Amino acid sequence: MTYKPRDISEEIVDRLSPFYDLNEARAISRQLLEEVLNIRTVDVVVNDEIELDTTKQDELNNILDRLAEGEPVQYILGYTWFRGRKYRVNSSVMIPRQETEEFVELVIQENKQLGLKILDIGVGSGCIAISLACELDNAVVHACDISKEALATAGSNSDGLNGKLILHECDILNDFPAIEELDVIVSNPPYIREVEQVNMDANVLEYEPEIALFVEDNDPLLFYRTITNWAKTKLKKEGKIYFEINEAYGQETKQLLIAEGFKEVRVVKDLNGKDRIVAGSQRE
Ligand SMILES: C[S@@+](CC[C@H](N)C(=O)[O-])C[C@H]1O[C@@H](n2cnc3c(N)ncnc32)[C@H](O)[C@@H]1O
Known part of the structure; x- marks a missing residue:
């Protein structure tokens, strides 16, 4: 199916806002867009329709469910960034x-x-x-x-x-x-x-x-x-x-x-x- 990147971004923020403050929800949304869905910030600005297959949608929904349970995004993704390097974390x-x-x-x-x-x-x-x-x-x-x-x-x-x-x-x-x-x-x-x-x-x-x-x-x-x-x-x-x-x-x-x-x-x-x-x- 095709979606507008801005709609996806807003939906992620909406789903996270009961559990995270707005800045944190936005930061996590940017990270999920870029690192899970390969949607860059510039794509959100341009906002042309993009294709999102069901596997990616399922992956995103699963991550959002785990975030809603309180699991830190770094443990869900299995990595985090420190001084520009990507570290595995668990x-x-x-x-x-x-x-x-x-x-x-x-x-x-x-x-x-x-x-x-x-x-x-x-x-x-x-x-x-x-x-x-x-x-x-x-x-x-x-x-x-x-x-x-x-x-x-x-x-x-x-x-x-x-x-x-x-x-x-x-x-x-x-x-x-x-x-x-x-x-x-x-x-x-x-x-x-x-x-x-x-x-x-x-x-x-x-x-x-x-x-x-x-x-x-x-x-x-x-x-x-x-x-x-x-x-x-x-x-x-x-x-x-x-x-x-x-x-x-x-x-x-x-x-x-x-x-x-x-x-x-x-x-x-x-x-x-x-x-x-x-x-x-x-x-x-
Ligand atoms: C606050 S964490 C710091 C981890 C990492 N250096 C960092 O800055 O993100 C403290 C670390 O000390 C280790 N630690 C706790 N008790 C210890 C002990 N008695 N002897 C050696 N290491 C210990 C923990 O397993 C943990 O990895």
Whole structure:
């Protein structure tokens, strides 16, 4: 059958509007038009009739039903974009966030030397580690995670995107990978307190892996403290550490690094003005 692209676009927005705010519904509609139906924004503007076979219609309806249930579009499509690269995602990994793109940008801007030895703790989909492997010349990038499934996803993204990673399975609350003499340690560990669940979207709570999100209420800095304590003996002199953080804990995380002897410790805000990164350098 033939359809006007604008009618399809409006129908998608209508079907999503009970569940998503208008901007989000429009953004998802644009993505589905382009990436599922091959209808570009320019086709919507021109609005000439197009052919849509029943397979594509069924596929679209199935996606819209799943979206209405609250399943994130990234898990439905099986991929998402991060710094211009397409990453496979599934329910074993957290969906990469925009704040993490800002985190990676800062690390890249401040670490342009050749051949750095880097460790990403809590690799998930691989979005941080693979970006560093792809964008920092000759970097040797190690990455670890407690989850076998996450490591498999990071491995597949690493192969597909040509960002070589050396992967380690470990629970950093018990043991770290045997790596020394690191130039840079980065981590976006679980940092949401369980009490914060009440303010979270149902689709995050129901679909994203708990182990990637939550830390116990009574010890919200657990991962930061454990990593900092290990890092101070494993970083080279002048080596650097970068944490993505819970906006509520900028100052506490900064004090933690200072207490462990790190210098040039700072809190960096994200584009929304929230404390989002804490960074420091190894003293000696
Ligand atoms: C917030 S997610 C970050 C994922 C990815 N780096 C990103 O920025 O999108 C935290 C990751 O830490 C991993 N993780 C949780 N507990 C861990 C532990 N005890 N040891 C190692 N990794 C852990 C989770 O499996 C998850 O992949």
